Amino acid sequence: MIKKKIRKLVEETVKNFWGEIKKLNFEVEKPKKEIYGNYSTNVALVLKNKVNLSPLEIAEKIVSKLRDNTFVFEKIEIAPPGFINFWISTNYYIDNLKKILELKEEYGKLDLGKGKRVLIEFVSANPTGPLHIGHGRGAAYGDSLARVLEFTGYKVFREYYINDKGTQMNVLGESVYLRAKELSGEKIQFPEDHYKGKYIYDIAKEALKLYPDLLSLEKEQAIEICRNLAIKLILEDIKKDLENFRVFYDNWYSEDDLYKSGKVEKVLQVLREKDLIYEKEGALWFKSTNFGDEKDRVIIRSNGETTYFAGDIAYHYEKFMERGFDVAINIWGADHHGYIGRLKAALQAFEIDSEKLKIILIQMVNLIEGGEKKSMSTREGEFLELKELVNKVGVDATRFIFLSRSPDSPLDFDVDLAKSKSQENPVYYVQYAHARICSVFEKAKENGIDKIFWENIDLKALNEKEEIELLKKLEEFCEVIESASISFAPHKITYYLLEIAKQFHEYYSKHRILTDDSKLTYARLGLCFACKTILKTGLNLLGVSAPEKM
RNA sequence: GCCCCUGUAGCUCAGUAGGAUAGAGCGCGAGAUUCCUAAUCUCGAGGUCGCAGGUUCGAAUCCUGCCAGGGGCGCCA
Numbered sequence: 001m002i003k004k005k006i007r008k009l010v011e012e013t014v015k016n017f018w019g020e021i022k023k024l025n026f027e028v029e030k031p032k033k034e035i036y037g038n039y040s041t042n043v044a045l046v047l048k049n050k051v052n053l054s055p056l057e058i059a060e061k062i063v064s065k066l067r068d069n070t071f072v073f074e075k076i077e078i079a080p081p082g083f084i085n086f087w088i089s090t091n092y093y094i095d096n097l098k099k100i101l102e103l104k105e106e107y108g109k110l111d112l113g114k115g116k117r118v119l120i121e122f123v124s125a126n127p128t129g130p131l132h133i134g135h136g137r138g139a140a141y142g143d144s145l146a147r148v149l150e151f152t153g154y155k156v157f158r159e160y161y162i163n164d165k166g167t168q169m170n171v172l173g174e175s176v177y178l179r180a181k182e183l184s185g186e187k188i189q190f191p192e193d194h195y196k197g198k199y200i201y202d203i204a205k206e207a208l209k210l211y212p213d214l215l216s217l218e219k220e221q222a223i224e225i226c227r228n229l230a231i232k233l234i235l236e237d238i239k240k241d242l243e244n245f246r247v248f249y250d251n252w253y254s255e256d257d258l259y260k261s262g263k264v265e266k267v268l269q270v271l272r273e274k275d276l277i278y279e280k281e282g283a284l285w286f287k288s289t290n291f292g293d294e295k296d297r298v299i300i301r302s303n304g305e306t307t308y309f310a311g312d313i314a315y316h317y318e319k320f321m322e323r324g325f326d327v328a329i330n331i332w333g334a335d336h337h338g339y340i341g342r343l344k345a346a347l348q349a350f351e352i353d354s355e356k357l358k359i360i361l362i363q364m365v366n367l368i369e370g371g372e373k374k375s376m377s378t379r380e381g382e383f384l385e386l387k388e389l390v391n392k393v394g395v396d397a398t399r400f401i402f403l404s405r406s407p408d409s410p411l412d413f414d415v416d417l418a419k420s421k422s423q424e425n426p427v428y429y430v431q432y433a434h435a436r437i438c439s440v441f442e443k444a445k446e447n448g449i450d451k452i453f454w455e456n457i458d459l460k461a462l463n464e465k466e467e468i469e470l471l472k473k474l475e476e477f478c479e480v481i482e483s484a485s486i487s488f489a490p491h492k493i494t495y496y497l498l499e500i501a502k503q504f505h506e507y508y509s510k511h512r513i514l515t516d517d518s519k520l521t522y523a524r525l526g527l528c529f530a531c532k533t534i535l536k537t538g539l540n541l542l543g544v545s546a547p548e549k550m
Numbered sequence: 551g552c553c554c555c556u557g558u559a560g561c562u563c564a565g566u567a568g569g570a571u572a573g574a575g576c577g578c579g580a581g582a583u584u585c586c587u588a589a590u591c592u593c594g595a596g597g598u599c600g601c602a603g604g605u606u607c608g609a610a611u612c613c614u615g616c617c618a619g620g621g622g623c624g625c626c627a
Binding site: 025027029031032033035036040042045048055079080081082083126128163166167168281282283284285294295297298299300301302303305307308309333334335336337338339340341361363364366404405406408409410411412414417421425426428429431432433435436438439440441442443444447491492495498499502505506508509510512513514549550 | 552553554555556562563564565567568569570571572573574575576582585586587588589590591592607608619620621622623624625626627
């Protein structure tokens with residue numbers, strides 16, 4: 001990465017002149033204006049308080065040294081009030097192009113993680129109904145983040161936590177039971193707080209088919225049957241939806257199993273021994289206020305039922321203490337934000353560094369259809385299922401749109417726009433660039449240019465303005481990957497891909513790749529191949545396909 | 551009342567461990583195809599970065615207060 005390289009060179013030079021300087025926080029960045037070079041640094045401005053010279057004098061000294069490095073720098077200038085502006089030599093970029101051609105899909109891989117083990121838990125929707133479009137955003141984000149972290153040297157484990165225990169499951173079972181009765185012609189009263197979705201009827205039908213004598217059974221027993229069947233069918237449906245959406249897990253973790261294994265009881269015992277549990281009003285409370293939470297939290301209700309929190313404490317204890325993950329990332333809907341304090345408190349109770357748990361909140365998804373904005377509210381039954389959305393829009397466009405926003409930003413999903421296969425839809429813009437390049441290589445093949453050995457190609461023929469600009473853009477890829485990984489922000493890759501596609505399209509429309517000059521043709525093919533490689537790698541990190549034909 | 555997120559072009563959004571004259575796409579207006587994919591390209595118009603203070607050589611970015619929108623403040627998950 002050229003940015004890193006400049007930083008290192010500047011640091012060395014500073015050290016040379018003034019020795020080790022504490023807290024030297026300077027920037028190397030890409031200026032917006034071309035007249036300020038390809039990169040610039042404010043180091044002289046930052047140094048003025050540490051060294052007894054004016055920024056311009058400091059800059060002068062540093063530059064006098066750096067100018068020697070002609071392989072990297074073509075030109076270095078100083079601009080008031082003390083910026084140092086660098087122009088990078090084309091040789092450097094050509095050299096980088098060679099690297100891309102050599103490493104191909106491996107180019108851009110980094111070792112930020114150094115093999116650290118990361119658990120990413122995402123979606124984890126309750127098995128009480130099908131996935132909707134909000135879950136889709138979490139799925140796209142979590143999966144892409146997992147891909148990015150893997151690409152940058154982490155050992156990633158993907159997990160789905162199934163809340164298959166507790167009151168909600170009984171409500172689910174009873175909902176199915178009641179619908180089964182209804183289907184058999186009985187008059188029923190369906191409670192307001194039960195699951196009203198249409199899918200409940202489908203499960204009820206299945207239940208009646210599998211257990212013809214269902215309704216003659218004891219009510220308790222029948223409900224249990226309905227409950228288990230409902231969980232099974234809904235989970236299968238969720239799994240299928242996710243697989244369709246190209247999201248796969250290493251593990252599906254059942255809350256029910258967590259209890260059956262005795263781990264919850266074990267963890268509560270540990271808390272008891274630490275004197276962090278007390279009884280009040282018939283319930284059992286955890287002293288989360290000891291660790292900065294707003295209030296203490298119930299873990300066993302007065303009716304004897306455990307809360308969701310109890311299982312979560314055990315689950316997270318296990319993530320760190322027994323399974324030994326270095327980092328755990330939880331991806332939640334923003335509506336769960338009030339839950340963070342208590343979970344981090346629980347970790348602290350076990351003397352686990354709560355910084356190891358990263359909780360990412362994803363803002364809401366609003367649906368726009370026919371120009372109308374609809375909020376996704378489960379309560380109102382006004383929600384679009386993920387599978388419907390994917391059927392209408394397709395996996396690629398859906399994922400691309402989900403990954404074109406920062407998770408902090410609420411997302412308006414415009415279904416009509418997503419469906420349109422026109423210039424309005426950015427995903428095709430990127431994919432088209434890839435397909436176009438593939439098509440050029442097809443054409444080249446027809447002209448007898450087949451197996452190309454890149455190491456034998458002279459790339460110095462690249463000197464058009466658009467070519468140099470592309471070379472520079474390609475060089476930024478590693479930085480983008482690094483930034484996406486460090487800040488858990490796959491959308492940075494999305495934006496980068498749009499930029500590189502744009503530059504490629506510009507280039508393509510202005511210059512011919514296949515020319516009469518074979519030396520030039522090969523060099524241009526090299527550039528094209530690098531663009532194609534980076535587009536493919538980037539799209540793959542988003543979980544979007546890179547088609548060869550469109 | 552408290553907590554979290556958001557407020558940047560007509561619309562949807564990037565840009566926030568401070569940097570120089572604030573960006574993109576869409577939409578709008580005008581153009582480009584005998585030639586490797588027009589799902590493309592070129593040009594143009596479009597801004598008090600919610601408001602007010604503060605920190606400093608320098609603030610969309612950091613701090614404080616306010617305004618507006620969304621979400622959350624259960625012995626639900």
